[in-house]
Amino acid sequence: MNNAIFSFPHPQNEPIKSYAPGSPERIELKAKLEEFKSQEIEIPLIIGGKEIFTGDTGKVVMPTDHGHVLATYHKASPEHVQMAIDAAMKAKKSWEEMPWIERASITLKVAELLATKYRSTINAATMLGQGKNPFQAEIDAACETIDFFRFNAAYASQIYAQQPNSSTGVINRLEYRPLEGFVFALSPFNFTSIASNLNMAPVLMGNVTVWKPATTAIFSNYWLMKIFKEAGLPDGVINFVPGKGSTIGNVIFNSPELGGIHFTGSTNTFQQFWKIIGKNITKYKSYPRIVGETGGKDFIFAHSSADPEIVSVAITRGAFEYQGQKCSAASRAYIPASLWPTIESRIKDDVAEFTVGDVIDFSHFMNAVIDEAAFDSIANYIQMAKDSNSAEIIIGGGVDKSKGYFVEPTVIKVTDPHFVTMEEEIFGPVITIYVYDDDKYAEALELCNTTSPYALTGAIFAQDREKLLEGYNALRYSAGNFYLNDKPTGAVVDQQPFGGARGSGTNDKAGSYLNLVRWTNPRTIKETFVAPTNYRYPFLDKE
Amino acid sequence: MTINKDISIEELIEEVPASVGYLMKEGIRCIVCGEPIWGSLEEAAEEKGFTNKDIERFVKELQVLADNPDENVGFEKKIDVDKLN
Structure with a gap:
């Protein structure tokens, strides 16, 4: 019996490790970099928990040494994208019905795995695959990713706790349903933390995703998928489909089940698929929730x-x-x-x-x-x-x-x-x-x-x-x-909620409750204990 | 490879990297936020107001770039690292 009314406390930001010469984290990170450089892995699609090797492949290389191949990745065809949608929709019912405390527990376990066992893994993968130095990898792939998980659990506590007033004899409730459909997560190359959050923010709120990672971030993003699984994320809740954006998008935007889009990338791409969604609007079962952070000058x-x-x-x-x-x-x-x-x-x-x-x-x-x-x-x-x-x-x-x-x-x-x-x-x-x-x-x-x-x-x-x-x-x-009087970069989760307007996006502020709210589809529930038995109101009576 | 107006920008860039510079000089940015834009060559060109005749020219000139990946094809559209340094 799980009858606790639980609330996750407000956490602290993950401390940034220094990687100074002689520090244990530096030694561990160097070893992991050597390990990854000494091998070439194969990265499949992951749909419904199953690894799929399509045979249509591309190479993952180091930006700082493009002759060095880190991995071969497999690309999704339109059929694979449909499989991913089907797998997401199959996983949806049991995931959204899982008590949110359990969902949050899985995401918090991911945070702990990243903070400990896999810190050097995710940092090394981000350094090699996305060309970051140790500090840039640490503040992104480790700290910001961990912060998103920990703070989002606290934000979800706050959101779910917000309930309407009830008058005498009546109970009013808000049920924070997830979106009806799947969420398409379309992530950029430049932040491993964003790739994680574009999936995990909707997932925490009970949604399921089809994830197209940036081709140039597949190496670290594949490790994220493995860590999510180890933390207990059920099969099909996130479906990993690398490949050409327009190939994947064509299937996604024609699916009646499209419930939302969580995007970080270019303004051009964002505007293009918004137009497509507008054109297809009558196809969808509900209005897709569009959340995007795009370019800046x-x-x-x-x-x-x-x-x-x-x-x-x-x-x-x-x-x-x-x-x-x-x-x-x-x-x-x-x-x-x-x-x-x-x-x-x-x-x-x-x-x-x-x-x-x-x-x-x-x-x-x-x-x-x-x-x-x-x-x-x-x-x-x-x-x-x-x-x-x-x-x-x-x-x-x-x-x-x-x-x-x-x-x-x-x-x-x-x-x-x-x-x-x-x-x-x-x-x-x-x-x-x-x-x-x-x-x-x-x-x-x-x-x-x-x-x-x-x-x-x-x-x-x-x-x-x-x-x-x-x-x-x-x-x-x-x-x-x-x-x-400070530089315009370096937003920290829970301190500077991030996002812009005008051509830069929908300003739904990642790193705050404002983003998580977008992944809910509230149902208002009114229960009246003693309901009227006569349609007539008093004003109808004769004087 | 054969270039036509329906080729996706992603495929074009992957197969003919010099197309990035070529199209930029024509006013079409196909790399934004470090990633290729979606859609076809024709769609990207039409968005910038180019005519069918312009698009036909792009196809022809891009084909030359595709067929001569290691040569200076005379457009001065390709990146020349030595020159930039």
């Missing part, structure tokens, strides 16, 4: 009262960590002319110390971008700056894909505030600077607010509180995550 904006040293560090950390491949990465900056010489000098000094190289060598601040296509795209943007009269590359600009996909940290200074690299998301280690006249603060704020269709993250720097407030108000809708 994230900014740093400095007022002349800002501390130039702080602004400089925000630029170097905000733009170049993980090679600028964070949705939140700073990629344009508005700097007052009076501060620019100091900031330029400091950035040049700091970047001169950066090294770019293999993830195996822990001394590198930066590593490679994710794959050849991304490299080519970034290199083309750099070339556009080289070819333009209104842009000047003042730092970096070098690229080399002979061994790994390496791009130097690059700073472009423009005289045209609408130059292409000020407006378009590059998703690489490139930031563009526009220097404005100190006395044109308000005009520059308006420029920042209207230059990009995105509104994900942004940061404003000022010591003058009135000017800070002016920027805070002028840029109200320009970022869903807005930072005062």
